[in-house]
Amino acid sequence: MITKQQRYQFRKERTRRKLVATGSVHPRLSVYRSLKYMYAQVVDDAKGVTLASASTLSKELKAQHKSGKNLDAAKAVGALIAKKAMAAGIKEVCFDRGGRIYHGRVKALADAAREAGLKF
Secondary structure (H helix, E strand, C coil): CCCHHHHHHHHHHHHHHHHHHCCCCCCEEEEEECCCCEEEEEEECCCCEEEEEEECCCHHHHCCCCCCCCHHHHHHHHHHHHHHHHHCCCCECEEECCCCCCCCHHHHHHHHHHHCCCEC
């Protein structure tokens, strides 16, 4: 019997394989959602470097939000990662939801990043 954690790992590996198989020339916007915090980073897989990163633990957002696990915090992280990516000269990325379902906080982060000018 497959556990919930194993299903998550399969889904995560499958989405990463699809991103690599398409041969995207754009950097990858990777999102990680834990129970308490939200993290996002723009990664250039060809060079293996992180170009921009933001989380609910960053100095800009930690003082503004009481909790890092709600939709408002996810929207703030999305806007911040888009601002940092645009400052680094990145206008277009491919979205990596990390095996998570595109719903709730992951969707809020993606929508906020799109509103701030980042193209997926």
